[in-house]
Amino acid sequence: MSINATLIGQAIWFAIFIWITMKYVWPPLQKAMADRQSQIAEGLAAAERGKHEQELAAKRSADALREAKEKSADLVAQAEKRAQQIVEEAKGNAKVEADKVVAGAKAEIDQEVERAKQQLRERVAELAVAGAEKILRKEINASVHADMLVALKQDL
Amino acid sequence: MSAEGGLTTTGYIQHHLTNLAVCSDAAKDAAGHCHGFWTFHLDTLLISGILGLVVFGLMAKVASKASAGVPSGLQNFVEMVVGLVDQQVKDTFHGKSALVTPLAITIFVWVFVMNAMDLIPVDFLPLAAGAVGIHYLKAVPTTDPNLTFAMSITVFLISIFMGLKVKGFGHFMHEVFSVPFGAKLAPVNFLFRVVEEIARPISLSLRLFGNMYAGEMVFILIALLGIWQLPLALPWALFHILIITLQAFVFMMLTIVYMSMASESH
Numbered sequence: 001m002s003i004n005a006t007l008i009g010q011a012i013w014f015a016i017f018i019w020i021t022m023k024y025v026w027p028p029l030q031k032a033m034a035d036r037q038s039q040i041a042e043g044l045a046a047a048e049r050g051k052h053e054q055e056l057a058a059k060r061s062a063d064a065l066r067e068a069k070e071k072s073a074d075l076v077a078q079a080e081k082r083a084q085q086i087v088e089e090a091k092g093n094a095k096v097e098a099d100k101v102v103a104g105a106k107a108e109i110d111q112e113v114e115r116a117k118q119q120l121r122e123r124v125a126e127l128a129v130a131g132a133e134k135i136l137r138k139e140i141n142a143s144v145h146a147d148m149l150v151a152l153k154q155d156l
Numbered sequence: 157m158s159a160e161g162g163l164t165t166t167g168y169i170q171h172h173l174t175n176l177a178v179c180s181d182a183a184k185d186a187a188g189h190c191h192g193f194w195t196f197h198l199d200t201l202l203i204s205g206i207l208g209l210v211v212f213g214l215m216a217k218v219a220s221k222a223s224a225g226v227p228s229g230l231q232n233f234v235e236m237v238v239g240l241v242d243q244q245v246k247d248t249f250h251g252k253s254a255l256v257t258p259l260a261i262t263i264f265v266w267v268f269v270m271n272a273m274d275l276i277p278v279d280f281l282p283l284a285a286g287a288v289g290i291h292y293l294k295a296v297p298t299t300d301p302n303l304t305f306a307m308s309i310t311v312f313l314i315s316i317f318m319g320l321k322v323k324g325f326g327h328f329m330h331e332v333f334s335v336p337f338g339a340k341l342a343p344v345n346f347l348f349r350v351v352e353e354i355a356r357p358i359s360l361s362l363r364l365f366g367n368m369y370a371g372e373m374v375f376i377l378i379a380l381l382g383i384w385q386l387p388l389a390l391p392w393a394l395f396h397i398l399i400i401t402l403q404a405f406v407f408m409m410l411t412i413v414y415m416s417m418a419s420e421s422h
Contacts, residue, residue, distance in 0.1 A: 011310050021212060106360075
């Protein structure tokens, strides 16, 4: 319980430990902690920047998407119009072609009819001549008609 | 326990409260006990020294490998303790000094581990020491007033030194003689100052010593209760954890306050 020279020894211990802490414990720890603090601050700032950039990018992508949609809608409308046009055109062409074919066919039929008529006409004439010949052969009499023949001979 | 080895209750308590002292043969009385100033309490010196070397050596090892990256478990713990102390210093001490934070860390950590010796059951270390022929051993260094006074006087000297360094000799002396009543009452001011300065280390050391000594005494008394010590020792130890931490914190905090007062003008 008495105060004695232990006090001097304890003061020396105390001084040694203060020195150790002052030289080997506190400065490196303080540096590590300060470094970490600045690293964390930087990290947080970077995260904030990243977030901001991400927002911007999202906006940009939304814009691009809208633009693309508008463009595609335009394209679809144009394509539809064009398809309509093509169909109309094709319809017109087909009609013209059909008319042409029909006209050709008609002309051919007409020609055929004409030719048939011609043939018919020739045959009728032959038949008429043949009929007339038969009639004439029956009616003819050389004596009767000698005068007429002689007259014909003289005309020649 | 009380009947063991033919010891009386008083003898048991006294045995537990006696330091392992060494001195020259001339300073010994007839019973072999040491008297006079040139006595060394080997148990206090060795236990506090070994505890300090272990804990500060460990901290220095951790600090030497400390990195700014993700801290490992032990580094994290050391940083937590050091950060807690540093926060108190930042809150209280507004001057610039490379000494105050390390001083506060040293006090908090060292006093804490020395106080924590109280949680080792009171008979363990004395019996172990007795088995190797050491008859007296007081396991808790902070129950030795020599240690607490050594610390508080060192703190006192550092605070005087810091006052002189920060304010300069002239300003320091001017403050000693003119605060709080003005230059006309210089002797009274000086007397006040002396009382104030002396009261600080005394209260600082006796507070720690008294608390730890009383706590240790309660542990010893509980140990005397035979089987009944079992339900009592645990609650007291749990409660004592609070006292251990609180006393370490108070010693550290008051040191910071004294440093702050020494370096700031009144």
